Amino acid sequence: TGYNALAIPVAAGLLAPIxxxxxxxxxxxxxxxxxxxxxxxxxxxxxxxxRPAT
Incomplete structure (x- = not known):
């Protein structure tokens, strides 16, 4: 999901250099x-x- 796509890199420290x-x-x-x-x-x-597609 969009939430995890954003949260995982932030939690991993991707923004630590800034x-x-x-x-x-x-x-x-x-x-x-x-x-x-x-x-x-x-x-x-x-x-x-x-329901099955008809």
Whole structure:
């Protein structure tokens, strides 16, 4: 997702050379948010009923 495409490089320290370092506590919150988003999407997809294409 777009969220992970942005968050993973930031968490890996890609922006450290320009002085932006993500604190560990915010990294933990971001990882938790990612897990919650994935779990919520799984629950939404679980209730989806697909019909064969005609």
């Amino acid at each position: 002085g932006f370092v993500l604190p560990m506590s915010l990294g933990a919150v971001a990882m938790s948010a990612s897990t919650i988003i994935v779990a919520a999407n799984a629950q939404l997809l679980r209730g989806l009923r697909l």
